[in-house]
Amino acid sequence: MAPYSVAMRYLGLIFLLFSFSLLAPAKEIYRAVGPDGKVIFSDTPIPGGEEIDLKPVQTYPAPRLPLRQPPEKAKPSAGYEHFSVITPLPNQSLRNAQGRVPVRLKLLPALHAGHRLRLFLDGQPLIGGEQSLSRTLDNLDRGAHEIYAVVVDQDDKEIIRTTPLKFFLHRPFR
Numbered sequence: 001m002a003p004y005s006v007a008m009r010y011l012g013l014i015f016l017l018f019s020f021s022l023l024a025p026a027k028e029i030y031r032a033v034g035p036d037g038k039v040i041f042s043d044t045p046i047p048g049g050e051e052i053d054l055k056p057v058q059t060y061p062a063p064r065l066p067l068r069q070p071p072e073k074a075k076p077s078a079g080y081e082h083f084s085v086i087t088p089l090p091n092q093s094l095r096n097a098q099g100r101v102p103v104r105l106k107l108l109p110a111l112h113a114g115h116r117l118r119l120f121l122d123g124q125p126l127i128g129g130e131q132s133l134s135r136t137l138d139n140l141d142r143g144a145h146e147i148y149a150v151v152v153d154q155d156d157k158e159i160i161r162t163t164p165l166k167f168f169l170h171r172p173f174r
Helices: 003-023
Strands: 030-032 039-042 050-052 082-087 094-097 101-108 116-121 133-135 143-152 158-161 166-168
Touching: 082 143, 101 116, 101 143
Parallel strands: 094 166
Antiparallel strands: 030 039, 030 050, 082 101, 101 133, 116 143, 143 158, 143 166
């Protein structure tokens, strides 16, 4: 028999004996104060020690968790099924000396009559391009920027919004 299999057999026996000790009923616990004033606890009687009356461990049944429901599909807003920023990509780093950033949006179905697009950069609305799904932003400062778009109706009421998207612009020093 190989030495490895003998060692594994003994190791298995040790684990088996250890698991039985975990299933053993609770023993009494004794407490005593040693000559140096330190408190000593033991599971065997100690001369001058007293048995501690341990209260049963408090347990409770785990609460039943509700079954997880699949997330509901987003309801179309005013007939729009999808609206997102296609470019730039999320967390994309762009390098452009002139600070130009092309922006493309995807809207399904197409923009309804009477509705307009609004593009926001760093929380501020940009002027122009209210019908076009593509636009180039010029002379942006270097650094992190956040962009999103909304569709508004003739009363400037927001109908649907894209998820805000963060991108980074790198420009060389002049």
